[in-house]
Amino acid sequence: MNDTNAAIIEDHVKNMNLPESTGRHILDTIAVVEEHLNGGIELTKPMPGDLVMILNSGDCLVKNRSLGIIEGIVGEYRNHYLVCFNDSTFNDGKIVNASGGPAYCIDSARLKQSPRILNKTFWKWKDFPRAGGGEYYIKSCKVWILNKGGSK
Numbered sequence: 001m002n003d004t005n006a007a008i009i010e011d012h013v014k015n016m017n018l019p020e021s022t023g024r025h026i027l028d029t030i031a032v033v034e035e036h037l038n039g040g041i042e043l044t045k046p047m048p049g050d051l052v053m054i055l056n057s058g059d060c061l062v063k064n065r066s067l068g069i070i071e072g073i074v075g076e077y078r079n080h081y082l083v084c085f086n087d088s089t090f091n092d093g094k095i096v097n098a099s100g101g102p103a104y105c106i107d108s109a110r111l112k113q114s115p116r117i118l119n120k121t122f123w124k125w126k127d128f129p130r131a132g133g134g135e136y137y138i139k140s141c142k143v144w145i146l147n148k149g150g151s152k
Contacts, residue, residue, distance in 0.1 A: 046111045046144045048072035048096040051118060052083045055147045061085075061102050067143075069098050069120070079108050083146075091122040091139070111144040118143055 046052075052068045062068075068085040072078060074094055087100035120141045123134045 044113060045077050046070055046081065046108055046142075047077060048074055048081070049091055049139070050142045050144055051120060052106070052111060052144050052146050053114065053116075054085070055145060056149050058148055059102070067118070067120075068103075069096065069141075070144075071096050071098055071103075077108075080105050081108060082106075089120070089122050090124060092124040106146060111146055114143040114145050116143040117141065 048070050050070045052070060054062055054066050054068065055064060057064050057066070062085045066085050068083040069087050069089045071082045071084060072095075074091075074096060082103050083106050084098035084100050084103040086102075087098035089096060089098040091097075117140050119138045121136055121138055123136050126133050126135045
């Protein structure tokens with residue numbers, strides 16, 4: 001990591017106003033920020049693996065303030081994303097793929113940046129795909145806000 005990226009990460013973490021006792025969370029957050037920077041990705045764009053909090057859902061299947069996951073190829077920005085709610089999510093560092101639902105195709109421009117970063121449980125293959133071959137892990141994720149305003 002170069003000095004410029006280190007300064008950006010330090011500023012990003014300071015602006016989150018996390019309590020001192022969350023040392024591990026800060027390390028996870030730094031890893032997420034580094035991951036975005038190392039991929040040449042702006043921190044102001046929603047990316048696969050980020051979370052979406054829905055407001056004014058207007059949908060009986062997705063309650064207000066529910067969290068969904070942005071699916072896609074890690075590090076690849078798109079104008080539209082599939083966002084899956086009530087999910088179980090695979091993330092091997094290359095691809096984010098969720099099962100659950102419902103899932104909606106959402107215009108990235110409708111997602112508003114939030115200062116929140118939350119921990120999310122993902123799963124990946126331990127070594128190779130097989131029955132019982134998955135393992136769970138926790139990763140810090142940026143949160144984006146989708147205000148549906150009662151529309152679908």
